[in-house]
Every structure is written in C-alpha cells, then in structure tokens.
Amino acid sequence: MRITCPHCGNRSLDEFIYLGDATVQRPDPARPDALAAFVDYVYQRENPVGRHRELWYHNAGCHAWLVVTRDVRTHEIFGVEPAKEVSLSEKTTGAAR
Amino acid sequence: MANDRFSIFKVISEALGGHKGWQPMWREPEPKPAYDVIIVGGGGHGLAAAYYLAKVYGVKNIAVVEKGWIGSGNVGRNTTIIRSNYLLPGNVPFYELSMKLWEGLEQDFNYNAMISQRGIINLFHSDAQRDAYVRRGNAMRLHGVDAELLDAAGVKKHLPFLNFTNNRFPIQGGLRQARGGTVRHDAVAWGYARGADAQGVDIIQSCEVTGIRTEKGRAVGIETTRGYIGAKKIGLACAGNSSRVASMAGLNLPIESHVLQAFVSEGIKPFIDTVVTFGAGHFYISQSDKGGLVFGGDLDGYNSYAQRGNLPTIEDVCEGGMALMPAIGRVRLLRHWGGIMDMSMDGSPIIDKTPIDGLYLNAGWCYGGFKATPASGFCFAHLLAKDEMHSVGTAYRLDRFATGHTIDEKGVGAQPNLH
Amino acid sequence: MANRTLELRSAVPELSRNSRIGRQDGPARLVVSEMTGLSVVSIAARKGQSGSLQGAVKKLFKIELPNTPRRVEAGGVAFLWAGPDQWIAITDMAVHPDFDRELVAKLGKFASFTDQGDARTLIRVSGPASREVIATGVPLDLHPRAFQPDDVALTHASHIAVTIWQIDEEPTFVFAVARGFARSFWHWLSDSGSVHGIEVSPGT
Ligand SMILES: Cc1cc2nc3c(=O)[nH]c(=O)nc-3n(C[C@H](O)[C@H](O)[C@H](O)COP(=O)(O)OP(=O)(O)OC[C@H]3O[C@@H](n4cnc5c(N)ncnc54)[C@H](O)[C@@H]3O)c2cc1C
Ligand SMILES: [Zn+2]
Numbered sequence: 001m002r003i004t005c006p007h008c009g010n011r012s013l014d015e016f017i018y019l020g021d022a023t024v025q026r027p028d029p030a031r032p033d034a035l036a037a038f039v040d041y042v043y044q045r046e047n048p049v050g051r052h053r054e055l056w057y058h059n060a061g062c063h064a065w066l067v068v069t070r071d072v073r074t075h076e077i078f079g080v081e082p083a084k085e086v087s088l089s090e091k092t093t094g095a096a097r
Numbered sequence: 098m099a100n101d102r103f104s105i106f107k108v109i110s111e112a113l114g115g116h117k118g119w120q121p122m123w124r125e126p127e128p129k130p131a132y133d134v135i136i137v138g139g140g141g142h143g144l145a146a147a148y149y150l151a152k153v154y155g156v157k158n159i160a161v162v163e164k165g166w167i168g169s170g171n172v173g174r175n176t177t178i179i180r181s182n183y184l185l186p187g188n189v190p191f192y193e194l195s196m197k198l199w200e201g202l203e204q205d206f207n208y209n210a211m212i213s214q215r216g217i218i219n220l221f222h223s224d225a226q227r228d229a230y231v232r233r234g235n236a237m238r239l240h241g242v243d244a245e246l247l248d249a250a251g252v253k254k255h256l257p258f259l260n261f262t263n264n265r266f267p268i269q270g271g272l273r274q275a276r277g278g279t280v281r282h283d284a285v286a287w288g289y290a291r292g293a294d295a296q297g298v299d300i301i302q303s304c305e306v307t308g309i310r311t312e313k314g315r316a317v318g319i320e321t322t323r324g325y326i327g328a329k330k331i332g333l334a335c336a337g338n339s340s341r342v343a344s345m346a347g348l349n350l351p352i353e354s355h356v357l358q359a360f361v362s363e364g365i366k367p368f369i370d371t372v373v374t375f376g377a378g379h380f381y382i383s384q385s386d387k388g389g390l391v392f393g394g395d396l397d398g399y400n401s402y403a404q405r406g407n408l409p410t411i412e413d414v415c416e417g418g419m420a421l422m423p424a425i426g427r428v429r430l431l432r433h434w435g436g437i438m439d440m441s442m443d444g445s446p447i448i449d450k451t452p453i454d455g456l457y458l459n460a461g462w463c464y465g466g467f468k469a470t471p472a473s474g475f476c477f478a479h480l481l482a483k484d485e486m487h488s489v490g491t492a493y494r495l496d497r498f499a500t501g502h503t504i505d506e507k508g509v510g511a512q513p514n515l516h
Numbered sequence: 517m518a519n520r521t522l523e524l525r526s527a528v529p530e531l532s533r534n535s536r537i538g539r540q541d542g543p544a545r546l547v548v549s550e551m552t553g554l555s556v557v558s559i560a561a562r563k564g565q566s567g568s569l570q571g572a573v574k575k576l577f578k579i580e581l582p583n584t585p586r587r588v589e590a591g592g593v594a595f596l597w598a599g600p601d602q603w604i605a606i607t608d609m610a611v612h613p614d615f616d617r618e619l620v621a622k623l624g625k626f627a628s629f630t631d632q633g634d635a636r637t638l639i640r641v642s643g644p645a646s647r648e649v650i651a652t653g654v655p656l657d658l659h660p661r662a663f664q665p666d667d668v669a670l671t672h673a674s675h676i677a678v679t680i681w682q683i684d685e686e687p688t689f690v691f692a693v694a695r696g697f698a699r700s701f702w703h704w705l706s707d708s709g710s711v712h713g714i715e716v717s718p719g720t
Contacts, residue, residue: 001407007600008585008670012655014409015671018399018514020353036499042511043351043442043498047340049402056399060672062599072354073402082600 001075006082007062015060021045022053022067022083049073055083102207122287123167123294128301131327132160134481135319136334137306137342139163141172141282141467142459143334144289144300145474146481148206151296153475154482159298160328162321164305167290171336172467173283174404174436176359176393178372178381179468180217180277181242184233187492187504188445189240191472194489196242196276198471208288210280211386217277217372218247218255220421222266226376230272237274245273255371258424266377266420277372279383279391285470309346309456316346316456332457332481334473337402337437339460346453350460351442351498353513356401356435357393357464358410362428364388373421380417390428392418396438396464398514406435438464443503444516448476448486449495457481458495463516526550527637527698530706532718538710545645545712548705551638551690554606555615561601561627569626576622585668587681596668596681604679604692609633637698641705642688645712650689652708654680660687674704 004010023046027037049072056066065083070076101107101120111118134150136143139161150156163169179199181192203210221227234244248270253261261268290300301323308320309331318327335342337354365388374381382392394414397406411433419426441447441461446469451458459477462469472489479487486493492504498511509515526532531550561569570581579590582597589595593607607615616631623629641650647658653674657663668681678701679692693701706714 011671012409013407014412014655020400020512020514039499044349045340045351045353046349047353047400049341052400054400060677061670064600072400075401075403075407
C-alpha cells in the first residue's frame, strides 16, 4: 500500500502516521445530550468493511493531515484530500461528510 | 459421538492396527431448526464457551456456527504466547484464571495442545521501564501470580545470545513469569471443538451468519448461508469481525479492526527455550517444537479487514529482532500472514450482555486474546447460562466507556492502533 | 574573563577530513562531502499571505516560488519547496551573512523566517553508486524517469527525516538533515556505501 500525498506525490506507507476514522465529528459541548454524544465521538466506531474515510498524517513528508478514502479489505485507495481543505469546505457548506 | 478418548493404550493399539481406527474429531451435523444457545464464531473463544456451557453449566442444546473452518480465524494465526503478567486489577484475576485453566486443560479435554510453560521474559532497557516492571511484578504477586525480577546477569543466564552490548538499548534486566509460555494454537481449537462435540454441541462449519433476527427488542435467531436457525440465546464471539456481526443487530461497538502480522522462520536447532520480548521496540519471539522461530511485533496501525499486512511493519519487526538478537540475522523467513484484531478503545476485552435481550457479546480481544481463550470461554459460558458475569470478569462491561471505567493497561487512551 | 568566540564545528567530524572508506580497490563509487559556508533559512507564509509572498519574492529575486516539490535558483539564491506554503532558502553565507534578517526586513509582512544555518547539516552525495546506496534507506524512486535535477522530496533516510534534492545528472544529490541526527545519518550512509568504496572530501 502506498499513499499519493496531494503535495508530495506517491509515497511509501512508512512516511505516514494513522489517526483513524475521519467521519466522526466533535459534538457541540452545549448540546443537551452532549455527554452521550461525546461518548459516541470518543469511543464508538462504525468500523465498516468496505470504504473507509480516515485521517493520515504525512509525518516524514510535508507534515500535512490528509483524508484518505480506502477499501479496508483490499487497501485500494480511491482518494486523498488535504484535511485542511475538507474541513474548510465543511465549514463553508455546513455539511459533515 | 464421533471420538473416543485418547490414551497411551489407544495410541499403541492404533499403531499396531495400522492407524485404521481413528475417527473424525467432531461430527459434521446439519443445523437443527433451533437451539437453546447459538454461539457465532468457531474460534477459540466460541468453542471454549460451548465446551464449558455444556460441560460445566449443563446446557445441552448448543450450536457453534462458523463461516469458515475451525481454526481459520485468529486462533490459528497467533504467535501462541500465554501469560498472566497484567497490571490492572480488572485484568489480573481474569488472566490468572485463564492460566490455571491452561494448566489443567489437556487432561480436562483429553487432547494434546502442547502446552509448554517455558516462561516469558519481558526485557527492560531503562530505569523508568524497570520501575514500571517492578510495579507490574508487585501487582502480580499481590494477586498471587508468580513474577520474578531479573537483572542483566539473570537475563544472561536464560538468554546468553542476546545483544548485551547494544549501547542504544542496553538490557538492564527483565520481568519473568515462569508459568508463561506457549501453546500449539490450532490444537486448542481442535481440542475444544472435539471436547464440545463429545458433549453434544453441534459444530457447524461453512455457515456464515448474515443477519440477526429480533422480535420486540429480543434476539430470536440468526439468518445464515445455510438458512434460518432459531435460538433462545445468541452469543457473539467473532473477534475481528465483531463490529460487522454486531451491526446486524444495529449495534455500534467501541472497536476498530486492525491487522496484526506473524512470522515463522525456517526450522533451526533448539535455540530459544523461553519467550522473550524486546522492551525498546515491539518484538516478541519463541521457538516452536518444529524448530521455527515464531515472532511478531506491532499492528500495521490502520483499519483493516485484510488478513495480510504491509512491508514497513515487516521491516520494523525484523529491525527489532536484529537489535535484540543479531544471531538470527541469517535465518530465512519462511512464512508470514495476518489476522484481523478486534481492537477495543481501551485495549481490554468486553464480555457482557448487549442492549438487546438474548444477545451476548464476547469481543475486543485486541492482540492478546489467545492466552485468554479458556477464561474467556468459561466466563462467557457463565454469562450465557446464568445471565450474570463470572466474578473474575466483572470489569469487562460494555458500558464502561460511558461510565468512565475503562481498563487501559498501556495508558494511551482511545487510540486502538496504539494499544 | 577570557574572550570567548563560538567556533563553527561540523556535526559529523568524519566529514571534515579527506578519507577513503570501505572498499579500497578501484575508484570510489560514492563521493561524499559536507556543504559548509551556507545560509539556510526556512520560510513559512502567514495565513492567507502565500500569494503576496510569492509576488514579493518574484519582484525581489526574479524567481517563482515553487508550489510543487522543486528547487529554483537565481542570483545565487536557491528556494526549495518544503511543504504547502513553506520553503527553504539557501545561499552563500559570505554574500548574505545575515540572510534571515535580510529576508525579515524585506518580506516580514508575509512570512516567518527562521535561520537554520546551525540546525541543518547539508551533505552532498555523488558517484556512480549513489542511487544504489541511497535506495538502501530512502523509500523513493530515484530513477531518472521519476526524479531529476531540481526535484525535491521531504522523506526519510533510514528513519531519519531528510530533505533530498538532485542538483545535476551525474547524479549529485544533497541531503539536509537535522544537525542532531547528522551523525546517525552518516552512520547509515557510510555503512551502506562502504562496499562501493567512499571518498570523503572535506566541506565545500
Ligand atoms: C498474528 C497474531 C498474533 C497473535 N499473538 C497472540 C499471542 O501471542 N498471544 C495471545 O494471547 N493472543 C495473540 N493473538 C490474539 C488472539 O489470536 C485473538 O485475540 C483470539 O484468537 C481471538 O479469539 P478467537 O480465537 O475466538 O478468534 P477467531 O479464531 O478469529 O474466531 C472468530 C471466528 O468468528 C468467525 N466469524 C466471523 N464472522 C462470522 C460470521 N458472520 N458468521 C460466522 N462466523 C463468523 C470467524 O470466521 C472466526 O473463525 C494474536 C493474533 C494474531 C492475528
Ligand atoms: Zn506530503
């Protein structure tokens, strides 16, 4: 498995560090059900068997956080986006992907 | 039942009779329309649970449903290490029960699982690491578990060929548990399967569960590739596929699936007569009776349902091995493979009821569930039979993440790839 | 009190003298030297100022800051891409002794500049075995089809973070390594290269 960093190009896996599921969203602490929502956010994972959107960090490269869409059965990668852009576009559209 | 007891007389008479009288280890029954208890997942934990349910708790009408074949999951993929050298109070009594069950297992299920208490030595390479192991050793001894602190000379007596002149990772000593060791992993699956079958348990292979049927919030049966099977109680013991199967009942678990690789070298003469773990990297090794070096290291580190990993982890494991024992540098690697680990968010397992009546969960074993097989099966059987947790496993609740009672041996928080 | 001055010292003493390492017969197939006497400054554009910075640099240095992993050079100053909105500038210390302050004075509005002169060790590697040796620790394809003069990569060499770039087709590569790791880097490079024979010539 290799990851094509949008900044650096196609790179070896050992340049990257994995964080996890990129779809979890930090809840608003002011929500009335904030406690339960935070438990979900911190601990519960969908852990799907097909496509997974996940956060990787290009540690031995450009130091950018990336959102990678990958099939967790085959390691096939469908897309790599800078996390910064994903988060900015979510802020402007208000949509969580 | 298909099998008869193994004994020295049986072995001799079969030898004289040309080995024509051996029977299959277990039957291959068609699924019945319904069972009192169905266990999903014919790995070590599912089979052990069925065995103890029938034998100790007297439940008779049981099936174990397995999508592949017995031994195809992690029970046949692990590096075979058993130990009970845990630190936290929620864990120590449980793993010690497991060790005690291992100690009597071969007699109990009348099967040679090659249980070998050859000892395990966890090396430390710094003062801070030494302090942590002293603390762990004391915690073990307070719970009545054997633990022995070795200095460098003490380690050298057991393992003279380690690299004791490595300036970067000096070996200062090790924590030894003499009762730790290794067990022939697939023999554990076969022994429990055979033992359960002898108690009347139906072991149904090549039968994948595709759905869990619920009525009014109660689980009533499973959809499978071999048809619907009804059940009064359903226990899930699906290791790396726990999230998938639980989701069939609408449950989201505090679990991520990750791949862990294992390695075996070509066979060499007897060399390592214990289990040893490197403390300055992630590397553990023992030698099988066939002579192969059996070793492993870290998870690959990313979510995976593929039973194979990637090269950087192989490099990392081999570097750990070379730093610890350069003598193995010219031994050739024979095979390596991967297994899917049910990595829980605190690195500890879950044995509990679920919010759905009649549905019980055994999961979150991370990469340390092989040693737990007997106690996990025993406690799961207790839970399924009595609807309450066995006293040694009360910490393994599903709701502990919400209540703040996580059991985090490594202290790394909700980051499964770091446990 | 005695007058004390700071003395510039290499992080890798082995690179400060002529030597032949490893295989002794035939010409050395790997040539290594430390590059000294350079000003190295890291540049990070301020939030939203990357475009203005690039415009200002173009005016001042007659050069386009690269937005891909490339190196550009004009008038004795080289700029290397170093990540999104980040660069490294390298020039002759004798000509620009206070290069970071010079850049702050001219471009301080748009970016932060940090002197890296004492923080990075620059090691030049050439010779016919260079690709083969580098491949033992760097997970990059350095075949001319994939990596050419003025290409830059942020990567690692035997687990040590490095910036690597190629300066000619001979091929000659340069590694920028954190000073504290430079000796470990040399340990790897000399170990991997010794079968080919290494010629070390002191800093240039
Ligand atoms: C490489 C490696 C090294 C390890 N090393 C050690 C070690 O040294 N010591 C240690 O203590 N532990 C170790 N472990 C961990 C240990 O092997 C596991 O934690 C343990 O085996 C998990 O329990 P199990 O045996 O029941 O799992 P498995 O054998 O995986 O059983 C789960 C079963 O569920 C079945 N299943 C899944 N989905 C379905 C479905 N839908 N329908 C029907 N059946 C289904 C699977 O086919 C599988 O057979 C290691 C694991 C690996 C992979
Ligand atoms: Zn990158």
